[in-house]
Amino acid sequence: MSRGFLGRLIDVFGANKTSWVGLVLFAAICVVALLAPWIAGSDPLEQSIIDKLQPPSATHWFGTDEFGRDVYARLVWGARISLIVSISAITIALVVGGTIGLVSGYIGGRFDMLVMQAMDVLLSFPALILGLIIVALLGPSLHNLVIAISLTALAPFARIARAPTLIVKERQFVEAGRALGYSHARIVFVHVLPNILAEILVMASLWMATAVRVEASLSFIGLGVRPPTPTWGGMIRDGFENILDAPWLSIYPGLAILTLIFSLNMLGDGLRDATDPKLRGE
Amino acid sequence: MKDTILSVRGLRKHFTASRGFPRATTVTIRAVDDVSFDVGAGESFGIVGESGCGKSTTGRAILRLIEPDGGTVRYRGIDVLAAPPGALRDLRRRLQIVFQDPYSSLNPRLKVGRALAEPMRVHGLAKSADEIDARVRALLDEVGLPPDSADRFPHEFSGGQRQRIGIARALALEPELIVADEPVSALDVSIQAQVLELLRRLQAQRGLSFVFIAHDLGVVRYFCQRLAVMYLGRIVEMGPAADLFSDPLHPYTRMLRDASPVPDPAMRGRLPRIEGETPSPAAPPSGCHFHTRCPNVMPVCRERYPSAVEIGTRQVSCHLYGTSAT
Numbered sequence: 001m002s003r004g005f006l007g008r009l010i011d012v013f014g015a016n017k018t019s020w021v022g023l024v025l026f027a028a029i030c031v032v033a034l035l036a037p038w039i040a041g042s043d044p045l046e047q048s049i050i051d052k053l054q055p056p057s058a059t060h061w062f063g064t065d066e067f068g069r070d071v072y073a074r075l076v077w078g079a080r081i082s083l084i085v086s087i088s089a090i091t092i093a094l095v096v097g098g099t100i101g102l103v104s105g106y107i108g109g110r111f112d113m114l115v116m117q118a119m120d121v122l123l124s125f126p127a128l129i130l131g132l133i134i135v136a137l138l139g140p141s142l143h144n145l146v147i148a149i150s151l152t153a154l155a156p157f158a159r160i161a162r163a164p165t166l167i168v169k170e171r172q173f174v175e176a177g178r179a180l181g182y183s184h185a186r187i188v189f190v191h192v193l194p195n196i197l198a199e200i201l202v203m204a205s206l207w208m209a210t211a212v213r214v215e216a217s218l219s220f221i222g223l224g225v226r227p228p229t230p231t232w233g234g235m236i237r238d239g240f241e242n243i244l245d246a247p248w249l250s251i252y253p254g255l256a257i258l259t260l261i262f263s264l265n266m267l268g269d270g271l272r273d274a275t276d277p278k279l280r281g282e
Numbered sequence: 283m284k285d286t287i288l289s290v291r292g293l294r295k296h297f298t299a300s301r302g303f304p305r306a307t308t309v310t311i312r313a314v315d316d317v318s319f320d321v322g323a324g325e326s327f328g329i330v331g332e333s334g335c336g337k338s339t340t341g342r343a344i345l346r347l348i349e350p351d352g353g354t355v356r357y358r359g360i361d362v363l364a365a366p367p368g369a370l371r372d373l374r375r376r377l378q379i380v381f382q383d384p385y386s387s388l389n390p391r392l393k394v395g396r397a398l399a400e401p402m403r404v405h406g407l408a409k410s411a412d413e414i415d416a417r418v419r420a421l422l423d424e425v426g427l428p429p430d431s432a433d434r435f436p437h438e439f440s441g442g443q444r445q446r447i448g449i450a451r452a453l454a455l456e457p458e459l460i461v462a463d464e465p466v467s468a469l470d471v472s473i474q475a476q477v478l479e480l481l482r483r484l485q486a487q488r489g490l491s492f493v494f495i496a497h498d499l500g501v502v503r504y505f506c507q508r509l510a511v512m513y514l515g516r517i518v519e520m521g522p523a524a525d526l527f528s529d530p531l532h533p534y535t536r537m538l539r540d541a542s543p544v545p546d547p548a549m550r551g552r553l554p555r556i557e558g559e560t561p562s563p564a565a566p567p568s569g570c571h572f573h574t575r576c577p578n579v580m581p582v583c584r585e586r587y588p589s590a591v592e593i594g595t596r597q598v599s600c601h602l603y604g605t606s607a608t
Contacts, residue, residue: 182400
């Protein structure tokens with residue numbers, strides 16, 4: 001490990017064009033979501049019976065839906081929901097799951113075994129099914145959606161944090177910390193955590209894509225954020241009823257989801273290469 | 283001997299492991315078995331032996347980095363093994379350790395300055411940031427590193443320099459006794475001498491005591507006043523380093539001494555060979571553990587473990603000496 005994480009990141013991104021594409025696309029989507037009030041052009045909720053089911057044109061770039069709402073404006077505002085849900089869900093999963101894995105791996109023994117078996121139970125459900133169960137139990141809302149998705153991602157984060165912890169805790173600087181009279185909390189969070197952070201962050205970028213997919217899927221089956229708030233998954237479902245007459249209703253949000261997931265996967269691949277021990281010659 | 287500060291009595295550490303498939307059996311590995319010794323103030327006490335003889339386990343058990351299964355460790359009258367957390371923290375300040383591997387013993391994400399300041403901060407040894415800064419610089423100077431080392435990461439240093447950083451970190455707490463666990467065996471020979479010279483200077487200046495663990499007799503001879511030779515978890519011979527070298531009593535000590543290279547071409551090819559492999563500590567031989575390799579083996583050696591016999595300033599566990607030979 002001769003260089004910092006950032007230095008390797010720049011190297012890998014320099015050599016790997018697809019991760020650049022991912023980074024640029026993801027940044028673009030974030031900018032769109034941030035600037036939604038200024039670039040949406042019209043109110044995503046404003047209905048107009050006269051303009052209903054218009055094909056794409058100069059006034060309505062991506063056409064209008066069955067209530068005459070502008071698809072472009074709804075897409076731009078929908079980006080916010082996708083990003084808010086996935087970023088907050090993954091942040092919660094990263095902090096809670098990462099801490100569980102870190103502490104469990106550090107303590108080890110029977111405690112570690114029990115915690116990890118509990119995580120295995122969570123892992124045995126596919127992400128979508130688990131999200132579905134939780135939202136069905138709690139009721140659909142932005143809040144519950146975030147909780148559901150963060151719970152589905154909890155176990156993978158616990159696992160990915162635990163594995164490198166098991167390696168790092170055997171290194172002598174951890175023993176040195178004990179010999180120097182440091183508390184366990186200090187050893188775990190000041191000495192072990194910085195050494196496993198890269199692995200967790202890579203996981204976060206890859207699981208962001210899953211979170212976007214689960215959010216879209218739940219919205220698609222009506223368990224996401226309540227209408228009329230525009231969400232990409234919800235827009236695809238609404239467009240389904242008119243898929244033959246007005247295919248733009250489903251195609252554009254579908255492409256938006258595809259682009260976001262693609263960009264996150266590319267970005268995650270780049271990050272993973274940057275932390276791969278084989279590539280950094282350890 | 284000067285005043286005893288560290289006194290180890292009957293120290294024991296047994297590990298259990300499951301071996302075998304499909305029917306696993308639990309085996310007990312007696313890593314440290316009934317080890318007793320004293321270390322005086324300002325003294326360097328060496329523990330030597332082959333890998334797996336329990337010398338590192340002994341060093342860690344003294345500091346309670348490994349909890350021993352039995353015996354007592356007293357440091358200036360304080361029972362280390364029974365010390366409650368508060369007292370243990372204070373003992374951790376006074377007893378420090380320097381590790382073998384300079385690459386693994388430093389946190390790669392921590393700048394050297396922070397690594398040296400952290401122990402002082404945790405133990406509240408310095409009041410202000412300026413004072414900590416000054417002390418970090420003084421420590422770096424003391425171990426022979428440039429002052430700008432504080433702003434660099436461990437990977438920017440060579441093995442020898444990293445070992446100096448490890449020593450500086452141990453010194454940050456102003457300890458009285460340092461357990462040096464093979465502090466130079468991972469370094470190049472030329473660097474070894476420099477680091478040993480540094481340790482010796484620190485000992486003289488600070489009046490430190492050392493428990494010096496090594497497998498290389500040449501290194502120990504240079505550094506230690508008294509020595510203990512360990513074989514399969516037990517001390518087989520102990521005494522002043524000079525005597526052990528000039529006149530080893532235990533056959534194992536003699537073999538160890540003769541195995542360390544002598545820079546004399548006339549001696550080439552005339553070194554006695556050490557016969558056989560070290561037996562597994564999980565299944566040590568009956569009687570004296572060394573009888574499978576001993577050139578002076580007698581029938582009694584296979585039956586009983588010899589009790590320790592005092593011969594002058596020395597102590598040896600061998601049937602060749604004392605009452606057990608009769």
